[in-house]
Amino acid sequence: MKAGSMNPAPWLRPAAAFLAIASAAGSAAALEPDVLFAKLSDSVWAVRTFDAQERPLRAGSAVVIAPGxxxxxxxxLAKASxxxxxxxxxxxxxxxxxxxxxRDLCQIRVANFTAPPVTLAPAGGARVGQRVYAIGNPRGLENTLGEGLLSGLRGGDGEARLLQTxxxxxxxxxxxxxxxxxxxxxxxxxxxxxDGGSLNFAIPAEFLAELPARAQAQLAARAREPEGGARRSADLGGIGLxxxxxxxDALEYVRTDRLTGNRTPVVYRLERVAGDELSFNAGSRVEKANGQVVSITSPIGGVFDSASPPGGWAPKDEIRSGMRWHLDYVTTTGDRLRHELDATVGAEHTTRVDGVELNVLRISYQGWIYASYGTGASLVGTPFNVAALYSPELRRIVKFEATHRRASASITNESLELVRIQR
Structure with missing residues (x-):
């Protein structure tokens, strides 16, 4: 070989050819959005759920990952018959x-179903800044394509547990x-x-490979539960509530408008722990480790959030039956209304969350809400009543009911109930 020649030795040529092919494949032009949608649209379907009386419950989306x-x-799928x-x-x-x-992942089976499965991206290959596309059925609009960036990898212990986009x-x-x-x-x-801007989240597709084994393990654990289905959280070992x-991890509540019966899932997902502060949903809710609320900037829980007192609905370090306290505060979200409430803690009893029996205390709030006008507050209040079930074990409210009869004669009557903790 002449000096300065760029031709590789014969034994290097196959490797060089392979690298050239791999390089060309890696640098191949990305699919145009219309081509990508045409390729994938047959693999994303709408989901509709119904109760025992065939009444509609929820709508969602699903992705084909294997034949059928x-x-x-x-x-x-929660609560669906x-x-x-x-x-x-x-x-x-x-x-x-x-x-x-x-992990909030459920695999479903459909007989005689021929829609093509999608291809999974390589595990660990997600990169912040890469172009991504979401396909789903927002508000029932089937097969809608959305474009954006992968804006963060959220998680812990070296594992990306959420993709932010x-x-x-x-x-x-x-x-x-x-x-x-x-x-x-x-x-x-x-x-x-x-109300958090472009803060949207997905569960990594690499978790799908573990889904069958994890599901079977959880079903086996449930089969070992005491007869009757009630479980004490102390009996749950590694998956204790x-x-x-x-x-x-995420706290999944269901918010119900008790006048219309409309139910809406409300999820508070923990994204960051800094010292003794826990930050949920991109910082829109911040709590102390003892459950007391530090700040709320996005009232996704309805009245539970928008009318929250300083420290939350269980603002004391230790709550016991018979305790009483008075609150006079202006809310930090929404219309920033003045609330004047008297709280009373009732006797201890039990309730269930995701099949686990918990001891709870009922905290009743009764009082008035005063609307603000200009720089002063209205002297005419409207009645406001709250009943909250507080779990000392979880250090949080597990059920919340609020009624507010406004001066316009309209009524707010809603509840928020913890249905499970996603881990």
Whole structure:
């Protein structure tokens, strides 16, 4: 070989050819959005759930991951007696195959279903700043494409437990797909921080490989529960309801308008722990380790958040039956109304959260709300009543009911109930 020649030795040529091919593949142009959508749209379906009387409950999305198998969020299927998957005018009955509620991933099975499965992105390949696309059914609008960036990898212990994205995730999108620019599945879209700008989140697709084993382990654990289904949290070992929250864990509540019966899932997901402060949903809710509220900037829990007193609805370090206190405060969100309330703690009793029996104390608040006008407050109040169940074991409110009869004769009557802790 002449000096300065760039031709490789014969034994290097196969390796050089392989590297050239790999380089060309790695630098291949990303799919145009219309091409990507055409490739994937047949693999993302809508989910509709129904109660025992066939009344509609929730709507969501699901992604085909194998022949006759789709994955959605477990919270989409919560409380459903049956559910279907649909696209355009085609509907299939579906059954639950592998539930993993701790990660909010549920695999469902559909018979005689031929929709093509998607390709999963390589594990650990997600990169902050890469272009991503969300496909789902927001607010019932089937097969909607959204574009954005992967804006963060959230989690702990060296594991990305959540993908943060600017691609929109709205009600109905839960269970849809988050794809890279090659059309590979990066994650399952799950929730957005309400009033938090472009703060949307997906569960990494690499978790899907563990779904069958985790589901079978959880079902086996439930089979060992005491007869009758009631479990004391002390009996749950490694999955105790009362274990400290870790980054990526989430508190799932259901908010109900008791006048209309409308139910809305409310999820507070822990994203950061700094000292003794826990930050949920991109900092829109911050609590102390003892459960007392530091700040709320996005009232996704309705009255539970918008009317929250300083420190929250259980603001004392130790709450006991018979305690009383008086509150006079102006809320920090919404219309910043003045609240004047008297609190009373009742006797201890029990309630269940996700099948676990908990001791709780009932805290009753009675008083008035005064509207603000200009720089002063109205002297005419409107009655406001709250009943909250507080769990000393969890150090948080597990059920909340509020009634407010405003001067306009309209009534707010809503509840918020903890249904499970996602781990």
């Amino acid at each position: 198998r789709l994955v959605t969020n477990c919270h989409v 049956n559910f279907v998957v649909k696209r355009d005018n085609v509907t299939y009955g579906a059954t639950l195959e592998y539930p993993d509620p701790a 600017t691609a929109a995730v709205t009600p109905g999108s839960s269970g849809g797909g988050l794809f890279d620019s090659d059309g590979r599945l990066l994650g399952i879209t799950t929730f957005a921080a309400r 009362n274990e400290p929250l870790r980054v990526g």
